[in-house]
Amino acid sequence: MLFPSLVVALSCLASVSAEYRSPKKDGVIVTPRTVPHSWIVELSDLSSYGKRSVDPHEHFATHMKRASIPYTLAKKFDSMGLFVGASIKVDDANAATILALPSVIGVYPVTLVDRPTTKADLTVGVDSFAVNPTDTYSTHAMTGVDRLHNQGILGAGRFIAVVDSGIDFTHEALGGCFGAGCKVTKGYDFVGDNYDGTNTAVESAIPQDCDGHGTAVAGIIGANANALNFTGVAPAATLGSYRVFGCTGTAANEQIIAAMLLAQSDGADVINLSLGFAAGWSEDVVAVVASRIVAAGTVIVAAAGNGGAAGMYYADSPSTGLGVISVGSVDNIVSPGSGAILSDGTTIHLYATSAINTTATFSLALSTTDTTSATDACSPYPDTTDFTGKVVLVRRGTCSFSIKAQNVLDAGGEIILFYNDRAGTATVNSGTVPVQQALITQTEGEALVADVIANPALTISFPAGYINFPNPTTGGLTSAISSYGPKWDNNLSVSLTAPGGSILSTGIGNTYVVNSGTSEASPFIAGVAALFISQNPDLSSPAFVHSMLVSTARPAATVVNGTSLHTVAQQGGGLVDAYNAVLFPSVVSPGSFALNDTDHASLVQTLTIMNAGSSEKSYRLANVPALAALTFSTFGDIPNEDEVPLVEGAATIAFSSTFVAVPAGSSVDVILTFVPPTGLDASNVPVYSGFVSVESADQSEVYSVPYLGVAASMKNDFPILDTSNEYFGVVTPALLTYAEDFVDGPVTFTFTATDQPSLIYRLSGGSAKVIATLVASDTTFTPSILKKRNLKDHNRRRMIKKRADPALPASLGTLFEITYNYRSVFASDDVQNGYYQLPLSTSASTFAFADGTTVPNGDYKVLLRTLKLFGDETVSEDYESWLSPVVTVNHA
Missing domain, CATH: 3.50.30.30 (Glucose Oxidase; domain 1)
Structure with missing residues (x-):
């Protein structure tokens, strides 16, 4: 399903959890991402109902009144063909009812997006330096941007929108003003200085930055020549500042959606999103809106994320949107x-x-x-x-x-x-x-x-x-912090990489800063996209720009001067080559090949080579393997983190032809038949990858198309629930009392304010549906995961797995249902994703189902089910399942 709906009250669970003293991991309390009682409702434009003259918001309000559902309107969305709907405050128990109303397409919780984190290495003031007449900036020299600049290609006439913390447009290198005739010509402040993601946003027409993140992003894209001898990638382009972060705290997805839609309406050629959160799904609502904006013709560039320590399958949304250019980071050759x-x-x-x-x-x-x-x-x-x-x-x-x-x-x-x-x-x-x-x-x-x-x-x-210190150890290599993919559907989550480690740019108050992260790599590609469009205005479709940037990129090795290529899961097509992308003499498409897993293998692909020159050319094709990445250690519940093991494991390719001649202005198709590597252990969920190299006969042109596949079955070999005791010292899933005691046997709860249980679980893999229901205490159902305590070795999945009884017990009611869940991590820099803790009631004083119905006193068990990857949500065997001890409900 392309457009997901969270139809049961996750948000209300988050609101109740504020009363819980969450278990601690390394002293950090994990907090939910959802904003209590806040939902985004997507509406049809009513054309399918033959009611073009009816306002969809009025239509929605009428049906909410008929359903006797009180609500408060927070924000309207009116971008026809992209996103029509509203953000509302409403009792969470009504979410499923709202979804069933006429003209309602989807119901999504309002979720929080963390403030982008960058590693700030240096802040310097303005000093007197002689400005170089030519571009000598290290990141531009790494990528061919300097060669474009020296030919006068500077992005003139292009408009790039920055959705971020705002821009300090008073900075000397960013024009010094805001509005018509300035470098920062347009924009809007959706939130105000005091907004932290949870309080009331105060909108303003002046999107001034007080944090510095957006200002650094803007400088990478388009800084004017300045005293520190650098410029942005597209210094002649104009910028838009769309502010979604206050001076501190988080941002809500509703603000990001509003900002993207306004930027598109304002005519942005490129929208940069140096923000996001680990999800891995293209179905996240922000990613969905990004996908639609791309389909409508606007290039969107987004940071792949700084979750490299979290291991495989940890891609950020909205970079997971369909057609979005997702950017990983490469370390600068100088620091x-x-x-x-x-x-x-x-x-x-x-x-x-x-x-x-x-x-x-x-x-x-x-x-x-x-x-x-x-x-x-x-x-x-x-x-x-x-x-x-x-x-x-x-x-x-x-x-x-x-x-x-x-x-x-x-x-x-x-x-x-x-x-x-x-x-x-x-x-x-x-x-x-x-x-x-x-x-x-x-x-x-x-x-x-x-x-x-x-x-x-x-x-x-x-x-x-500042001084440029050489970086001979990691310069030009994929940054360790850069997130790994792929997406949960096994499509590439990183399109390509750009300089993101130790990047000099503009800071608040006429200062200059050095930061590191994919937040710095993404605007670099946004600038390159603007250069491309400025030179190729008739070839500016997002798909074409995406394909050209990826196919002309240069794959990186695992070490400086190494011969083994790094996994496509983290570097995508490799380091951008702006010069060859913008001034291309040939076109190789598509930009990448997703070969999928062993159950859904797509191993026969077509490569098209188009000769854009004025005479016939010949091209040679070859397979250039990269190292395979191991998602898991053998038999482990927990994905490899901190450092993903890379091993030899190459696919082979049979080409219909390895040498083709292409007349001027014509194209030729080559059929590729991939054969996955053998000898890799499927329990490791190995991700193999490489590049199809296309080189002109005179060796003046080299293109490469990345490919990626999985030598395992995602449904059968990728565990979803972490059933180890590695994180808490207690085997999970588990029930937790208000007093932070893990429940090991039958337990009674009175459901007073301080006597309610919550459910603790961790996800080793993403799940399109996690659902908890109450079932009878005497059920004979055998879950797929059998609870066994005192197992010290976390390599237990094969020991405790058992085929579930396909005859599910009758559900007495749904406690919660969550779609498109991200996986949990151990990484200390991302503790927010450490685990899920969800109260089992929508009420603080009684035990109630997700629809608000009170649970009668009695004995029950909690059945937790997680849909396997590529599983069918209508087939019970496609879920992992767990049963709790007996829970006695005895309302006080």
């Missing part, structure tokens, strides 16, 4: 950052939120010459110690930064370089101690200690602005 320069010419990278603010030159003092000391600066220095006017080098260790800083300050020091005591970097926090500080790496710190010992006259200075 712009604060720096220090030694008198011998050596540069040192300072890891701090801002540069050390001084133009003086200092001598260096060593807190200790022992680079293994764990207690350096943890005790006051002798009275004879004098660090006045010196930069003090201090090793990180067992005591806090603030203790070390205070001891240095007491000895006269005011600038500290901490060096790490382990690999990597860290955040320096000396609290209120009035010193300037930065962190350098362990390697640089130990080398600097040795240099000072050898040359006590060595001095150090801190230049204004």
Whole structure:
């Protein structure tokens, strides 16, 4: 079903859960995404009823009145052909009734979208730099944007909408004004400064940014030439600012939908969405609206997400929308950052939120010459110690930064370089101690200690602005934080990648920032799309732009200068090649091949090669495999996280021809027959991938079309419910009391405000339907998952699985039903998706079904069922199922 409806009260469950003290994971309380009692209702435009003169909102209001359902209108949507409907406040128990009303197409909960997270590495003010006459910006050199700029291709005449936290249009590099004649010409503030996603939005005509995220996005797209010697990808384009985030907090999907629709109505050529949440489904309502806008002719570019640590199948919506260009991140070949320069010419990278603010030159003092000391600066220095006017080098260790800083300050020091005591970097926090500080790496710190010992006259200075530090380790590689796909239907979720790691751009208040994330990669592609459309206005359909960007991209290896290509599940077609995409001499389509799983294999595909030149060309075709990605470890309930294992496992391709001649202006079809790899364990749910290479005979043109398939059955090999005890130390699913006790046997609840159960479960895989019902306590139904305690090894799925009895017990009533569920993760940076906790009642004082009907006193069991991937929701065997202990209802 393309357009989903959540027909039962998930939102009301979220509202009741505010009374629950949720179990904690690493001290973080998981909160629901839904906004209590808030729903988006999609309406028909009534043309199918022969009632074109009837306003759909009036029609809806009439039927709500007839059904005796009181509601409050929050927002209207009136984009005919895209989305007509309303956001309303209403009792959650009425959701199913509303769905059945005439002209109602869908009912969706209002959900919250987290504020986009980026890794802020640096903030610098405006200083005096000489502006280069040509484009030398590293990310542009990586992608061919510099070559387009040097030919005067700058995106003139194109309009790019930024749906984000607003834009600081007062910034010198973003035009300094808002409205006609400015760089930021249009836009709207849907929310106001104080909006956090849960309170009342206050709309305004002035979409000014107070957060900085949207401003950085806008700079990547279209910054003018500035003192820091960079421009945006499409600096001659105009921008639109559509604000959906306040200064803090989240945004609701209703605001994002409204912003996309207005941007489309305002005539955007490209809409950028550097936001989203892990879902993996194209059926999420924001993704659905994005899909429709793309189908209507507007290019939408969206961030693939920063969930790389969460493992496979963790794509963000709305990047999952049909036809949306989903963008992963590649690390910059340099790392712009604060720096220090030694008198011998050596540069040192300072890891701090801002540069050390001084133009003086200092001598260096060593807190200790022992680079293994764990207690350096943890005790006051002798009275004879004098660090006045010196930069003090201090090793990180067992005591806090603030203790070390205070001891240095007491000895006269005011600038500290901490060096790490382990690999990597860290955040320096000396609290209120009035010193300037930065962190350098362990390697640089130990080398600097040795240099000072050898040359006590060595001095150090801190230049204004930033220094481009080479990044030989990960530069040009897919960023570790970039999310993996594919989508739950096994279509590619990442179209291609762009520079997103360590990206210099514009910040609030005429500053410049360095951030990292797919939020930075997405606007880069939005800018490239604008360059493409500016040069090819007659070939600007979203499908064509998408295909050209992907097929001209350059696949990346797993390591710098490596030969094994990285999985398509994370890099899509590879790093964008803007020059070849915009000035293409040939067209290779489609942009990708989705081969699906073993049950739904689509292994015979057609590749079309079109010669856009003025003379005949010949092309060679080849299979270029990438490494296979393992979703699970063998027999495990929990997907691999932190680092996805990559193994050899290549498909083979039989080509109808490996060498074709194509006349000028003509096209030729080549039939490809894929043979999935053998030798991979289906229980790992291995995702194999690679590229079909198309190279001109003179080697002047190279195209590649990514392909991806699954060497397993999604329905039979991909577990949905996590039945391990790895997350809580208790086997799940499980019932939880208000007092946070897990229920292990029969239990009685009075359903007072502090005596109600909730259901805890985790999803190892996405499920198109999760449904909980009450059944009789004496049911003989055998669930597919048998509860077994005290199993220490989480590799238990094959031990506790049993074929379910197909004869389902009679349902006594539905407690909740949720469609298109995302999977749970362990990753510490995404604890919101750690688990589901849902109260079992729509009422805070009585036990009630989802429709509001009171559950009579008596004995029951809770039956939880999760639809398997590619399962048929009408077939009971296509669900995993779990039965609770006996629950006695005894209303007080």
